Amino acid sequence: MVITAPGSRIPPRRCARRWRQDELVLVIYGAVVGRLILGLLSGAVTVGAVSxxxxxxxGTxxxxxxxxxxxxxxxxxxPAAGGARFFTAADVVAGVVAGLGAAFVGVSLAQELWA
Structure with a gap:
């Protein structure tokens, strides 16, 4: 917890200031990239490329x-606390779809690379 909390909060804040992006967008990008890597790891374990x-x-x-x-x-x-309910719902759906898609792409890519 000591490492993961700052690791997930500090980079999006710094990037948001530097690139003038919304923090939420950067958090979602980070989560999708993390799920892609988790998919790659899972696929590599499935085919026996890594332990x-x-x-x-x-993964942890x-x-x-x-x-x-x-x-x-x-x-x-x-944003939901500020009344942006549609934006919040759309963000949740997009995050789940993008995260699952990234994980499946990662597993497929690992199986193609190491099978």
Whole structure:
């Protein structure tokens, strides 16, 4: 928790200031990239290219920081508190679809690379 919380909050804030982007967009990008990496790791374990210990290490470490639910939840509920309910609902649907898609792409890519 000590590593994952700052790992999921600090980079989006710094990038948001630097590139003048909405923090929520950057949090979603980070979560999707993390899920792509998790998909790659899962696919690599499935075909025997890496051990499950590698998946455990990177899945709970760097990928866990990128895909932490608390950050996505906080950044999603913040606009809802301001009355942007449609935006919040659309963000949730887009995040789930993009995250699942990235995970499936990662598994497929790993199976093609290492099978």
């Amino acid at each position: 499950s210990q590698v998946q455990l290490l990177f 470490g760097p990928c866990g920081a990128l895909t932490t639910y608390s950050t996505v939840s906080y950044e999603t509920l913040r």
